[in-house]
Amino acid sequence: MTLRLAALVTGLLLLIGTPLAWWLARTRNRLRPVIEAVTALPLVLPPTVLGFYLLIAFNPRSALGAAWVGLTGQTLTFSFTGLVIASLIYSLPFTVQPLQAAFAQVGRAPMEAAASLGAGPLDAFLSVASPLAVRGYLSAAVLTFAHTLGEFGVVLMVGGNIPGQTRVVSIAIYEQVETVQYAQAHVLSAILLGISFAILLALYLLNGRGTAR
Amino acid sequence: MRLELDLRLDRPGFSFRAVHTGDLAGLTAVFGPSGSGKTTLLRLIAGFERGQGHLRLGPSTWQQDRVFVPPHRRRIATVFQEARLFPHLDVAGNLNYAARRAGTTGRVADLARRFGVTRLLDRPVTGLSGGEAQRVALARALLTDPALILMDEPLSALDAAARADILPLIEALRDEGPAPILFVSHARGEVARLADRIMLTEAGRLAEEGPAADLLPRLLATDTDELSVLTVTLAGAEPDGLRPLVFPGGRLLVPDLPGPAGRSTRIAVHARDVMLARGNAAALAAQVSALNVIPARVVKVEVQAASARVTLDCGGVRLLARITSRSAALLDLAPGQDCLALIKSVALLDD
Numbered sequence: 001m002t003l004r005l006a007a008l009v010t011g012l013l014l015l016i017g018t019p020l021a022w023w024l025a026r027t028r029n030r031l032r033p034v035i036e037a038v039t040a041l042p043l044v045l046p047p048t049v050l051g052f053y054l055l056i057a058f059n060p061r062s063a064l065g066a067a068w069v070g071l072t073g074q075t076l077t078f079s080f081t082g083l084v085i086a087s088l089i090y091s092l093p094f095t096v097q098p099l100q101a102a103f104a105q106v107g108r109a110p111m112e113a114a115a116s117l118g119a120g121p122l123d124a125f126l127s128v129a130s131p132l133a134v135r136g137y138l139s140a141a142v143l144t145f146a147h148t149l150g151e152f153g154v155v156l157m158v159g160g161n162i163p164g165q166t167r168v169v170s171i172a173i174y175e176q177v178e179t180v181q182y183a184q185a186h187v188l189s190a191i192l193l194g195i196s197f198a199i200l201l202a203l204y205l206l207n208g209r210g211t212a213r
Numbered sequence: 214m215r216l217e218l219d220l221r222l223d224r225p226g227f228s229f230r231a232v233h234t235g236d237l238a239g240l241t242a243v244f245g246p247s248g249s250g251k252t253t254l255l256r257l258i259a260g261f262e263r264g265q266g267h268l269r270l271g272p273s274t275w276q277q278d279r280v281f282v283p284p285h286r287r288r289i290a291t292v293f294q295e296a297r298l299f300p301h302l303d304v305a306g307n308l309n310y311a312a313r314r315a316g317t318t319g320r321v322a323d324l325a326r327r328f329g330v331t332r333l334l335d336r337p338v339t340g341l342s343g344g345e346a347q348r349v350a351l352a353r354a355l356l357t358d359p360a361l362i363l364m365d366e367p368l369s370a371l372d373a374a375a376r377a378d379i380l381p382l383i384e385a386l387r388d389e390g391p392a393p394i395l396f397v398s399h400a401r402g403e404v405a406r407l408a409d410r411i412m413l414t415e416a417g418r419l420a421e422e423g424p425a426a427d428l429l430p431r432l433l434a435t436d437t438d439e440l441s442v443l444t445v446t447l448a449g450a451e452p453d454g455l456r457p458l459v460f461p462g463g464r465l466l467v468p469d470l471p472g473p474a475g476r477s478t479r480i481a482v483h484a485r486d487v488m489l490a491r492g493n494a495a496a497l498a499a500q501v502s503a504l505n506v507i508p509a510r511v512v513k514v515e516v517q518a519a520s521a522r523v524t525l526d527c528g529g530v531r532l533l534a535r536i537t538s539r540s541a542a543l544l545d546l547a548p549g550q551d552c553l554a555l556i557k558s559v560a561l562l563d564d
Contacts, residue, residue, distance in 0.1 A: 112261050113297035115284040118314035118357055124285075127310070131301040 002168040005080070006148040009087040013095040013144050014137070016088070021099035022125070026108075043093045047153025054086050054158050083159040083166050090154045094143040102136020103129060135207065142203040146196050214238065214271040214360075214393060220257045222264035229253045229264070231419035233412070237270065237361070240387040240394040242404040242425070244432060245414030251397045254412070254419060255363050258395070259291050260284035270361055290359035290392075294366045296346035298338040304349050305334040311356040320356060328352040328382060344375025351382060355391065362386070362394045368403060383407060405429055405442065405479050405562035429479070430533075433562070439484040439522065441532045442562070449474045455504075458559075462527025463507045467559060481560040487534035488555040489523065491544055497553060505556040507532075514546050521546075525554055 024036060042050060058076035059065045068076050076082035106129050114124035152170040159166035161175060169192055176185040216237040222229045229250040243251045256262040261284060267277040275282045298307050308325060312318040325331045328348040338346065347367060354362065368376045387394055387407065398404050404411065408425040429442040445458035456470040458480065490497055494506050509525040509532060521541040525532040532554060
């Protein structure tokens with residue numbers, strides 16, 4: 001359940017985050033700082049605050065929650081879908097910020113060169129900007145995945161703890177500690193620690209090799 | 214090809230205005246002090262900056278009213294100061310990038326040979342020298358089959374050897390003319406050597422446009438240093454090592470000048486290095502230690518106190534001489550008068 005959530009959220013966020021990060025990296029719009037601030041909010045807000053607002057928004061009696069129920073017949077709260085949406089918001093900065101930095105690093109020069117060689121904006125983005133920002137994509141994917149893997153507060157607020165549906169590892173550990181099942185908590189914690197460390201180590205090894213070249 | 218442009222760009226702290234209509238052929242140098250808008254003019258034409266106004270070249274309208282053709286649809290090739298090769302592709306990949314989009318893949322091998330990059334084709338671009346990279350960039354730009362070539366100081370980041378390598382390639386492009394070239398430069402030597410016509414930018418506007426022969430003297434001269442610019446063709450060296458430079462007014466001999474016969478170049482003749490005489494050229498050559506005696510006709514004599522500036526016509530080419538007013542009076546110089554110009558030295562305008 002945890003891995004499925006993290007993989008799905010990472011994939012979706014790369015799709016959503018790419019145009020957003022591209023826009024943030026290139027625009028001269030005055031709204032940019034506002035959007036940047038909103039995007040970065042999940043970094044500083046306590047997860048419980050975010051979770052609280054999402055819980056209210058997802059409530060079947062709210063506009064969004066009601067629309068969702070009308071559309072799908074299911075509630076967003078305490079469901080896997082709700083968890084995915086909450087995680088998308090919660091992990092957004094971990095996708096957008098590395099991508100935005102990578103796109104800014106690419107700069108305008110190669111894009112102008114591509115245009116002068118007959119490449120339209122989308123063509124130039126796919127054939128020049130994306131390959132040049134590949135390190136940013138790697139960082140974004142790894143950080144998003146690892147961060148979603150370890151989230152707790154938002155999940156607890158929005159998803160609850162339904163086995164097979166919304167129970168993720170971090171919640172399971174919390175419950176085991178609460179019920180003094182330290183042995184199981186040790187096992188799960190060690191697994192999460194190991195996975196997270198392995199992912200980050202892989203990222204930094206790849207990055208280090210890139211810069212040394 | 215006819216160029217019609219009327220473009221205006223307003224940015225905080227900088228504005229630029231250019232109005233010009235004229236035929237574009239060969240190489241037009243865009244020259245002016247830094248910050249005067251040379252590069253802005255190029256970027257407006259390329260479509261990298263969007264200003265107001267209109268822009269047409271030959272049959273293509275690139276900007277008018279609400280119409281703004283984006284850069285990738287303009288059939289303009291831009292060669293930048295830095296080569297701007299794509300680092301994730303090798304040299305062949307960079308050339309193919311342009312060729313695939315313009316449908317010119319059949320010409321890649323040919324252009325690679327022409328710009329001397331054939332042996333680099335499978336190399337990553339990160340290992341290229343500055344000169345090699347710029348040659349790849351030129352080949353890549355030409356593969357777009359452009360209607361207009363823009364060059365933004367393409368030589369200024371290169372060392373002297375690489376520059377000497379690439380200048381003849383740009384000259385060949387100018388002379389074979391697949392497309393007219395707009396060449397931004399702040400190096401007078403480059404402009405003097407390459408330009409057919411010159412656009413002068415000054416304080417955020419396109420101030421003037423005209424034939425290089427007319428504008429170059431002003432670019433090269435300072436107040437006390439008037440000069441004439443002659444376009445000459447190198448002939449084969451004589452046995453004693455002197456090199457004849459042929460121009461419509463005659464022939465000048467200069468020592469120690471390298472370069473293949475038939476090459477065309479430009480020289481500067483300072484007005485104070487031109488003496489004037491009356492009489493017979495052959496007789497004079499036997500009496501004076503000056504080899505370069507050119508028949509001339511006086512066009513204008515301007516007396517300024519003790520000194521006089523004499524404008525001469527040598528076979529249709531304008532030449533300035535600075536002599537004393539007393540000499541002018543003694544020689545009885547007046548418009549229409551035939552005389553002889555003794556040229557003491559010339560300066561080459563190549564870098």
